[in-house]
Amino acid sequence: MMSLVLPTEDLRRRLEPRLDNTRIQVWRPGAPRPPADPVDLLVLPYMIPAAELRALAELRVSVVQSQTLGYDHVAEHLPAGIAYCNAVGVHEGSTAELAVALVLAAQRGIPEAVRDADRGRWHHRRRPGLAGKRVLVVGAGGVGSELARRLAPFDAHVDLVARTPRAGVHGPADLPGLLAGADVVVIAVPLRAETRGLVDAGFLARMRDGALLVNVARGEVVDTGALVAELRRGRLRAALDVTDPEPLPPGHPLWDLPGVLITPHAGGDADAMDERIDRVVVEQVRRLRAGEPPRNVVAGSRPGRVSAGGGGGRR
Structure with missing residues (x-):
């Protein structure tokens, strides 16, 4: 079963009906009780500071999906062995x-x-x-x-x-x-x-x-x-x-x-974003489940095939 971590309950409510055979948890970097089991795909909060990626160091996560297009400073803070994907087609x-x-x-x-x-x-x-x-x-x-x-x-x-x-x-x-x-x-x-x-x-x-x-x-x-x-x-x-x-x-x-x-860095934050980021996450889940590489990897390492138990990347 695929393991998916989402940053908000709202995102889970939107995506759960579209994702069968997927174990979904809600957690964001820095929050208590991080996932203990391997994670196939972790979706970051929107506009999270790159330095907060350090909180992923103790997780067993394969792929990280950003909700932003830019990825400045990500390489400086992303733990080794994780593939980082930006949100092409969203903003x-x-x-x-x-x-x-x-x-x-x-x-x-x-x-x-x-x-x-x-x-x-x-x-x-x-x-x-x-x-x-x-x-x-x-x-x-x-x-x-x-x-x-x-x-x-x-x-x-x-x-x-x-x-x-x-x-x-x-x-x-x-x-x-x-x-x-x-x-x-x-x-x-x-x-x-x-x-x-x-x-x-x-x-x-x-x-x-x-x-x-x-x-x-x-x-x-x-x-x-x-x-x-x-x-x-x-x-x-x-x-x-x-x-x-x-x-x-x-x-x-x-x-x-x-x-x-x-204006206060509002360029990509329109209500059209929700459906667009939903499509990105659903496609990433499909690709990882099929053993295909994730789309738009811009930092980190590319993961291997995701196993049936999840967490096919970093250990």
Whole structure:
């Protein structure tokens, strides 16, 4: 019988009717009474800090399924012998949806209009909009591709940049020239060694005056100090779903600088997530039961065939 550990009772209620011949327990890293028996698949809580993966060291678990797309810092904390899978197909569309909302809100002055409304103030101003603008999306993976598709009806010209150039996608060598001509720059890259601090003072200096920087990737991709310096000058604007540090503490300069819109890392957390993560878990159970490798292993070791008694991986 398959052994499955889920982080919440709600997830168990949703999945139990869809999983026959599966022993399901509810537990999350750091909670008391960890599973004593071997575990085939353990689903992590949503947005769990990577450091909490250390709590898995004493468990006999084969595969860990994350509920997030990003997996930064996981390799530093994941105990040996466990395969770690990220949540491909769960958050890309919702994150792209928020990116569009951030672009539109910043371009059309929605934050300022809301503040005016709170004061009972009617202040009509012309705003730039999206029609006819050049939008540069840095990162052509799931989020970047979904974003480009959603931007198509807005009559904007969209350029995609990725580390590997291909048809319809520019390579890194084209980035400086594209930055100079972009009205909006959206960051949608995973956090890796080569992308940490990618948006530094030089990157920002290449952006045109008045351009909008949108970050739906990870806060550490942007040099916060360099961004604050540009925002203080009033040369650039920013719409940020992620920040460094995160959560952004009270009193941080980003809260009070003009031309800044901040959302609390909400990109992937829409109600569509539930059904999407359910499908991921059901498919992983099917694959492990059939002796197939799990999907989207991004860290750790790949497990062998799961035994009938469960726990075919780490001991």
